Every structure is written in structure tokens, then in C-alpha cells.
Amino acid sequence: MDFVSQQLPVSVNYMMSKHKSGANCSAAGECVSEVQRILRERFCHQRLPDKPMGLESQYKHLLELLRRTAVHGESNSVLIVGPRGAGKTMLLSCALRELLDLQEVKKNVLLVQLSGLLQTDDRIALREITRQLHLENVVGDRVFGSFAENLVFLLEALKKGDKSSSRPVFFILEEFDLFAHHKNQTLLYNLLDVSQSAQTPVTVVGLTCRLDVLELLEKRVKSRFSHRQIHLLSSLSFCQYQDAFRSKLSLPDDFPDSKFSQDWNVSILKLCEDKSVDEILRKHFNSSTDFRSLHLLLLLAVSRVSVSNPTLRAADILEASRMSNADTKANILHGLSILELCLIIAMKHLNDTYEGEPFNFQMVHNEFKKFIQRKSHSIHNFEQPVVLKAFEHLLQLELIRPVDAGVCKVQREYQLMCLMLDQTQVMEALQRYPQCPTDVKQWASSAFG
Amino acid sequence: MPAVLQCPGYPEAKLRCLAESLQCREVQASTLLALMGEPQQYSYPSVFIYGHRATGKSHVVLALLTELELPHAAMSCVECFSRGLLFEQVLMALFGPEAAALLPRCASFSDFVRVYRQMCAQEPADQTRYIVLERAELLRNMEANLLPGLLRLQELVDDNVTVILLSEIVWDKFRPSTGCFEPLLLHFPDYTKAELQQILSRHSHPSYTPELYSSYINILLGVFYSVCRDLRELRHLAALNFTKFCEPLEKGEAQESDTHKLWRRVEPHLKRAMQTVYLREVSSVQWEQQQMDEKEATALRGLSAHAHVELPYYSKFLLIAAYLASYNPARTDRRFFLKHHGKIKKTNFLKKHEKTSNHLLGPKPFPLDRLLAIFYSVVDSRVAPTASIFSQISSLVTLQLLTHIGHDDQLDTPKYKCAVSLDFIFAISRTVNFDIVRYLYDFL
Numbered sequence: 001m002d003f004v005s006q007q008l009p010v011s012v013n014y015m016m017s018k019h020k021s022g023a024n025c026s027a028a029g030e031c032v033s034e035v036q037r038i039l040r041e042r043f044c045h046q047r048l049p050d051k052p053m054g055l056e057s058q059y060k061h062l063l064e065l066l067r068r069t070a071v072h073g074e075s076n077s078v079l080i081v082g083p084r085g086a087g088k089t090m091l092l093s094c095a096l097r098e099l100l101d102l103q104e105v106k107k108n109v110l111l112v113q114l115s116g117l118l119q120t121d122d123r124i125a126l127r128e129i130t131r132q133l134h135l136e137n138v139v140g141d142r143v144f145g146s147f148a149e150n151l152v153f154l155l156e157a158l159k160k161g162d163k164s165s166s167r168p169v170f171f172i173l174e175e176f177d178l179f180a181h182h183k184n185q186t187l188l189y190n191l192l193d194v195s196q197s198a199q200t201p202v203t204v205v206g207l208t209c210r211l212d213v214l215e216l217l218e219k220r221v222k223s224r225f226s227h228r229q230i231h232l233l234s235s236l237s238f239c240q241y242q243d244a245f246r247s248k249l250s251l252p253d254d255f256p257d258s259k260f261s262q263d264w265n266v267s268i269l270k271l272c273e274d275k276s277v278d279e280i281l282r283k284h285f286n287s288s289t290d291f292r293s294l295h296l297l298l299l300l301a302v303s304r305v306s307v308s309n310p311t312l313r314a315a316d317i318l319e320a321s322r323m324s325n326a327d328t329k330a331n332i333l334h335g336l337s338i339l340e341l342c343l344i345i346a347m348k349h350l351n352d353t354y355e356g357e358p359f360n361f362q363m364v365h366n367e368f369k370k371f372i373q374r375k376s377h378s379i380h381n382f383e384q385p386v387v388l389k390a391f392e393h394l395l396q397l398e399l400i401r402p403v404d405a406g407v408c409k410v411q412r413e414y415q416l417m418c419l420m421l422d423q424t425q426v427m428e429a430l431q432r433y434p435q436c437p438t439d440v441k442q443w444a445s446s447a448f449g
Numbered sequence: 450m451p452a453v454l455q456c457p458g459y460p461e462a463k464l465r466c467l468a469e470s471l472q473c474r475e476v477q478a479s480t481l482l483a484l485m486g487e488p489q490q491y492s493y494p495s496v497f498i499y500g501h502r503a504t505g506k507s508h509v510v511l512a513l514l515t516e517l518e519l520p521h522a523a524m525s526c527v528e529c530f531s532r533g534l535l536f537e538q539v540l541m542a543l544f545g546p547e548a549a550a551l552l553p554r555c556a557s558f559s560d561f562v563r564v565y566r567q568m569c570a571q572e573p574a575d576q577t578r579y580i581v582l583e584r585a586e587l588l589r590n591m592e593a594n595l596l597p598g599l600l601r602l603q604e605l606v607d608d609n610v611t612v613i614l615l616s617e618i619v620w621d622k623f624r625p626s627t628g629c630f631e632p633l634l635l636h637f638p639d640y641t642k643a644e645l646q647q648i649l650s651r652h653s654h655p656s657y658t659p660e661l662y663s664s665y666i667n668i669l670l671g672v673f674y675s676v677c678r679d680l681r682e683l684r685h686l687a688a689l690n691f692t693k694f695c696e697p698l699e700k701g702e703a704q705e706s707d708t709h710k711l712w713r714r715v716e717p718h719l720k721r722a723m724q725t726v727y728l729r730e731v732s733s734v735q736w737e738q739q740q741m742d743e744k745e746a747t748a749l750r751g752l753s754a755h756a757h758v759e760l761p762y763y764s765k766f767l768l769i770a771a772y773l774a775s776y777n778p779a780r781t782d783r784r785f786f787l788k789h790h791g792k793i794k795k796t797n798f799l800k801k802h803e804k805t806s807n808h809l810l811g812p813k814p815f816p817l818d819r820l821l822a823i824f825y826s827v828v829d830s831r832v833a834p835t836a837s838i839f840s841q842i843s844s845l846v847t848l849q850l851l852t853h854i855g856h857d858d859q860l861d862t863p864k865y866k867c868a869v870s871l872d873f874i875f876a877i878s879r880t881v882n883f884d885i886v887r888y889l890y891d892f893l
Contacts, residue, residue, distance in 0.1 A: 040492070
């Protein structure tokens with residue numbers, strides 16, 4: 001019996017064990033929860049991989065640059081540019097991890113991490129720098145002194161150092177483009193100025209998703225920047241994408257239950273050969289090549305793995321892709337009441353007739369009244385305030401938008417609006433609408449109301 | 450789909466209890482629970498839940514978090530209208546009041562992250578922490594860095610934390626121009642008619658059978674479903690009108706089995722309710738009182754009936770003149786207001802297009818001179834242009850019956866618009882015996 005169960009694939013094994021005893025069952029449960037733990041850490045927490053994939057040359061370049069500062073005391077500045085989710089932070093953290101593994105570097109280097117989202121102006125950024133460098137006006141976790149004092153203090157501390165004796169500092173500026181919006185770009189100017197002159201060795205690493213980031217810099221700041229840029233533009237082929245899919249789902253070798261991990265990895269291999277999975281992957285690859293959307297898809301799929309369903313099936317991936325690709329506006333349109341839907345159709349007709357001119361409530365109501373008088377048998381006549389309430393609900397859902405912001409001056413009925421949906425969306429929503437009256441459908445498809 | 454909520458790591462009895470309380474939302478609740486995973490596992494940094502009003506978004510999320518006793522901070526963005534309040538509430542709920550006291554007075558996001566990290570180092574997470582923000586669309590109006598920052602809070606504070614945003618508006622309207630960490634989108638679909646019926650019928654009246662209540666709900670949905678799908682609104686209406694429905698039963702005029710008779714009695718009543726209590730023209734207290742007194746439902750005047758204002762004689766004419774100036778084209782003034790106008794070709798005068806009807810397009814601005822000219826023409830007696838006439842114009846502006854267009858100059862040829870409705874001006878002109886329809890271009 002024991003021998004047979006070893007030969008069987010996991011799912012059958014599990015089903016048999018459920019009949020057999022409780023001990024095996026709990027083991028399977030532990031395995032599944034361990035799988036969940038590992039994969040969730042990979043997808044949600046963006047755990048660092050061992051090597052950045054597909055970015056070897058950029059990685060080498062960046063590592064060499066950082067090593068020069070850490071070991072030789074050269075000052076540098078570099079920008080890592082790439083779209084969202086292209087792995088900028090991952091690349092940098094990998095490089096830092098490898099660099100800080102060296103014993104002499106680890107003791108030597110100081111690290112300052114800033115983010116444009118957190119440090120929204122120079123004053124906050126300076127306090128953060130002084131705090132992270134543990135300079136002497138820090139008591140506990142608080143920093144004292146005004147902005148000017150802090151700046152002078154920091155600059156003096158940086159200027160006093162020289163190439164040979166002082167410890168190098170890495171400045172890491174995430175969301176670099178937001179720092180360029182600070183007043184006078186004082187912080188950037190000073191940091192880049194230090195990196196240009198023979199003072200304390202610093203390296204300024206900026207991470208940004210804007211390709212035109214250099215245009216944002218002032219001339220004096222731009223001239224002090226070394227114009228070294230590392231571009232992370234994805235040149236991934238579909239084969240590599242498939243490999244990534246496989247490797248992201250596979251369990252590591254140090255998984256406690258080796259048999260379970262082997263079975264899991266075999267099932268993942270099988271999954272990759274599946275036609276429908278391949279199709280979904282290709283669709284995802286065509287819409288975006290970044291790994292973050294892949295992580296989202298995989299998380300949705302992995303969350304469906306449970307004790308009663310211990311392997312990842314093609315159906316899970318299918319369901320996950322359906323969830324992540326759902327058309328959000330169609331979902332909202334699906335929940336509207338029939339009166340609100342009729343108003344949207346009236347707006348669509350107004351848009352068709354007057355070629356995208358803005359409209360107000362009176363026109364929409366007029367169009368709706370014409371429909372009721374001429375054609376409708378299923379919808380009875382509603383009072384104007386009831387229709388106005390429905391109209392305002394559409395406004396709240398932001399399916400329609402006021403044309404100008406000067407709202408308070410005009411009466412509600414005469415405020416000009418435009419529809420934020422296009423014709424195909426309306427027609428599609430109508431097809432999916434549950435129990436839609438036939439005359440409403442006919443009205444929608446007839447040209448010009 | 451059977452109502453099973455299951456996930457290892459949580460007590461099963463509680464899950465079973467939860468599954469019973471989350472009626473008609475089993476699929477959403479189990480998806481959410483699966484995404485949350487076991488308490489000590491990482492969860493996705495940000496989850497965005499959208500769906501119509503009253504589709505159980507906050508109910509499901511909060512029921513899960515409170516029943517399973519997970520550390521969470523739940524707040525509404527309506528209350529936390531500023532950054533500082535938001536941070537204080539989050540820290541207070543997750544780490545207790547000492548943490549909130551650490552925040553400086555004008556806390557920036559940087560301070561918040563610093564304090565969070567500090568507290569987090571003191572009590573490291575063995576469970577995922579959740580931050581739930583209701584009415585998340587208001588976050589867009591706060592600082593620009595707040596929403597992107599919250600979306601990647603897990604990375605910034607380096608803790609096992611998940612931010613759950615709840616909103617009625619789709620995610621496309623939230624995305625900042627330079628992009629952000631994309632949250633996981635979860636849709637709560639609207640209740641179908643059958644589901645609404647099931648939920649509403651759950652709270653039946655103790656002195657009547659559940660079947661009767663269910664048939665009452667059926668009638669109610671028949672009237673209101675095409676207008677309103679909001680569960681809360683429907684529940685409110687159901688509670689308000691049930692006594693009326695039971696009236697024939699109490700008087701002994703009908704049996705519980707006479708559904709048709711009951712329907713005939715209550716349907717006009719419900720239709721009236723749509724025009725009054727649904728629009729909040731009549732408050733629910735008034736509505737209930739009226740049902741007690743057996744008064745005719747329309748006898749009660751609603752809020753909008755009180756909109757009639759008592760104005761001085763000349764103000765009424767000024768308002769009428771302003772209305773005529775706003776809704777008539779200036780080229781027709783000669784025809785309407787001059788006693789002995791020259792010959793105007795009738796065909797030329799009556800050239801109209803439907804879209805140009807001014808009652809569709811809204812009022813047009815007019816200068817002060819034109820207002821006064823029309824005013825002198827419609828008032829039969831001689832009126833001196835005294836200071837009181839001019840002050841009445843400006844007091845009409847303060848009453849918001851007229852609006853002043855353009856703030857550039859106050860004295861020299863100001864322009865106005867009339868901001869009253871047609872019904873209102875009919876009522877006014879009736880009091881002064883002025884037949885306004887004869888003078889309106891749209892009604893010729």
C-alpha cells in the first residue's frame with residue numbers, strides 16, 4: 001500500500017489518505033500552507049530573487065559603479081529609469097545586497113534611503129537624512145534645528161570629509177521625479193554638487209519611471225548630474241515570460257517535504273504545456289510585460305489552492321485571469337436601475353445627434369420623455385424629481401462629469417455634463433443587463449433616438 | 450455554490466458562524482478570505498473593493514476582520530478629512546494611544562512611516578495588519594502623495610500590512626498621472642431581485658406570517674425596483690409602509706390569502722411614496738403620522754411646496770422681467786414689449802429649432818439695461834428708477850433668485866441670469882395677474 005501511494009500523483013494520494021487516516025491529512029495541510037507561505041511571500045512581499053532576471057548587463061553596470069564608490073571612494077550619480085514594475089528597486093536592492101555581503105564594505109558604507117512619496121519637501125528630507133546618518137543633533141529618534149541649520153550642518157559634515165578617510169554614503173532617491181518638484185531643487189542641487197566636488201564620496205542613485213526626468217531638472221542641477229542612466233526597458237520575449245511563469249511558481253529545493261515539492265513542480269511543468277494556460281499567458285504578455293501584473297494573476301490563482309485542491313489547475317489560472325481582466329465599468333453599469341440605464345441611453349442618443357456636445361439634465365429628460373410617449377410600454381412615466389435623483393446618482397458614480405468646475409452658480413437642471421462612456425460600452429452593458437425590456441433595447445439600437 | 454468559508458489558520462466555528470451572517474455574499478467573502486490567506490502569511494499590499502452602494506462591501510470586510518479578531522484599523526475618509534487625522538487613527542487602532550502620541554502635531558507621511566516602523570520594531574507582526582478605508586474616493590482630494598503612498602505602504606514600512614480601499618467609483622478614476630502600485634481589484638456585484646427579496650424578507654413582522662411579509666416585499670419591489678436598487682433605501686421604505694399594507698387585515702376587510710386585494714390597496718400608496726418619502730419631500734416621521742391619521746397622502750405639502758417666497762410687488766415684476774430676459778432671445782423683444790412695433794415678418798420671427806428651445810438650454814445672461822427696459826414695459830404704472838429698485842435687484846441676487854455673472858465690474862453694466870424654475874415664475878405671475886405664457890418665446 002505504501003509503495004502504491006508513492007507512485008500516485010498527489011491528488012490521488014491525498015484522496016486516499018483522507019480515507020485512511022488523519023495523520024497524512026494534516027501533513028498535506030501543512031504542505032499546502034507552507035506552499036502558500038512561500039508563494040505569497042514571493043508575490044505579495046516582492047521577495048528578492050537570487051539574481052535579477054533578464055537584466056544582467058544593467059546589474060553588472062550598477063554593481064561596478066557602486067563598488068567603485070564603496071572601495072575606491074569615487075563620487076557618482078546615476079539614474080535608473082524604467083516603467084512601473086520593471087524591477088528598479090529589485091535591481092538596486094540586489095546590487096546592494098551583494099555589495100554589503102563584502103565584509104570591508106559593510107563596515108564602511110552608510111546608506112540613506114529617501115522616497116519622493118514620503119519626503120515631500122526639502123525640510124522633511126533633510127531631517128530624514130540627518131536621522132539616518134545618526135548625526136549629533138539627533139536625540140533618540142527626533143531631529144532638532146531649523147531647516148537652514150540642518151542644511152549648513154549637513155553640508156559641513158559632508159564637506160569636511162575627503163576621498164581617502166571618510167566613509168562613503170549612498171543616497172537612494174526613490175520616485176526621483178517627485179524630488180524635482182521641490183522648491184528650487186535645493187536638495188538635488190546640494191547632493192549632486194557634493195558628488196561633483198572632491199569631498200565625502202557619495203553616490204546618488206535615483207529611481208524613476210519618467211523617461212523625461214532630465215527635462216524636469218534645472219540647468220544648474222542638470223549640469224552637475226553625470227548623465228549616467230540605466231534603462232530598464234523590457235526586452236522580454238514570450239519564451240522568457242513563460243520561463244518566468246514557471247520559475248515563479250516552482251518550489252525551492254529546500255522545501256521540507258521533498259515529495260510534495262517534486263509533485264508540485266511536475267504539476268507546474270504540466271500546467272505550462274496546457275493550451276489554455278498558454279493562451280492566457282499570451283494575452284497577459286500582450287497587454288503588459290511587467291512582472292507585477294503577473295504576480296497579481298498568480299496570487300489570485302494560488303489563493304485558490306487549498307487542502308481539498310492541493311495542486312494548481314488550469315481552471316484556477318482561467319478564473320484568476322477572468323477576475324483580473326474584468327471590465328470595471330461594465331460591472332458598474334450592470335448594477336444600475338432600469339431608469340438610470342434609460343438615462344444613459346438618452347445621453348448616448350444626444351451624443352450621437354449633436355456629435356459630442358455637452359448636455360444638461362433637461363435635454364436628457366426631454367429625450368427620455370419622447371421615448372416614453374412614443375415607444376415604451378414597459379416603463380411607466382416617472383416624475384421629474386425621481387428622474388433627477390437617478391441622474392444625480394449617475395453623477396455620483398462619475399459616469400457623467402460636469403464640463404466646467406463652476407458648479408454653484410448654475411441650477412442643477414442646466415449644468416452642462418458629458419458622458420464618460422463610449423457607445424460600445426453602453427451597447428455591451430445593455431446586452432449583459434438582466435431582464436432588460438425589449439423596447440429599451442430597440443430604442444438603444446435605433447439610430448438618433 | 451455551497452456556503453462554505455474555509456481557510457486553515459482560523460477557528461472553524463467562527464467561520465461557520467460568519468457564513469450564516471453573510472447572506473448572499475458567500476462568494477465574495479470566501480474570495481476575500483482566500484486572498485487574505487492565513488493570518489501569519491503575507492497578503493497583497495493593497496486591495497481595492499468596488500461596487501454599488503449597499504452591496505455589503507464594508508459589512509463583509511468588517512465582519513471578517515472583527516469576527517476573526519485580526520488586528521485592523523477601520524475608518525471612513527469622510528471623518529478623516531485630513532492626513533493627520535488619518536495617521537492618528539491608524540496608529541491608535543493598530544498600536545494603541547501611546548503610538549498616536551508619538552506623532553508630531555503636523556504629521557507628514559514621513560513621520561507616520563517613521564513612527565509606524567518604530568512601533569513595528571517593538572511589537573513585530575505575527576498576523577497581517579489591515580487598514581480599511583471606506584469612501585476611498587475622497588483620498589484623491591487630499592495630498593497627491595497620500596494615495597500612492599498608502600498603496601505601497603507594505604513596502605514603505607516593511608511590515609505585513611494590507612490596505613483595503615472601499616469605494617463606489619471604479620479604479621480607473623483613481624489612477625494618478627505618473628502611475629502607482631496597482632491594487633488588486635475586487636468587485637462586489639449588485640444583488641439580484643431574488644437576492645433582494647431574500648434579504649428583505651428575513652426581518653418579518655412577528656405578528657404576521659413570513660409568507661405575508663414576503664409577498665409584501667414582492668409588491669414593494671414591483672413598484673420600486675425599476676428606480677432604486679439600494680438595499681438600505683428599500684429596507685427603509687419597507688419598514689415605513691408595512692402598517693398601511695396590514696390595515697385591511699386589521700380591519701377585517703381582507704384575509705391573508707387575498708393577495709390581489711391587498712395589492713390593489715397598497716399599490717397607489719406605494720406610488721405616492723415614491724414621489725414623496727423617497728425624495729425626502731416628506732420626512733418619514735410625517736409620513737408615519739399621516740398614515741396614523743388616515744389623511745389623504747397628497748394633503749401634506751412637501752418640502753418643495755414651501756419653496757414659494759413672499760416678495761414685494763416690484764421685486765415680483767423684476768423677477769418676471771429677469772425671467773423673460775433670460776429665456777427670450779433679445780431680437781424678439783421689440784415684438785413682445787413695444788406697443789407699436791414696426792412690421793416683423795411672421796415667418797422670420799417664428800423660425801425655431803428644437804435644440805434652441807431656451808427651456809432646454811437654460812437661462813442666458815442679460816445686461817441690466819435690458820432687465821430695466823422689460824421691467825418698465827411689463828409694469829403698467831410709471832415707476833421711478835429709485836435706489837430701492839436697484840437695491841431690490843441686488844437683494845434678489847442675495848436670495849439666489851438671480852445670479853450675477855462675472856465678477857469683473859460691479860457698477861458698470863453688470864450682467865445677470867435668472868435662477869428660478871418655470872413653476873416658480875408661474876406662481877409669482879399669478880399673484881400679480883400677469884399672463885407670462887403670452888410673453889415667452891418658447892410657448893408661442
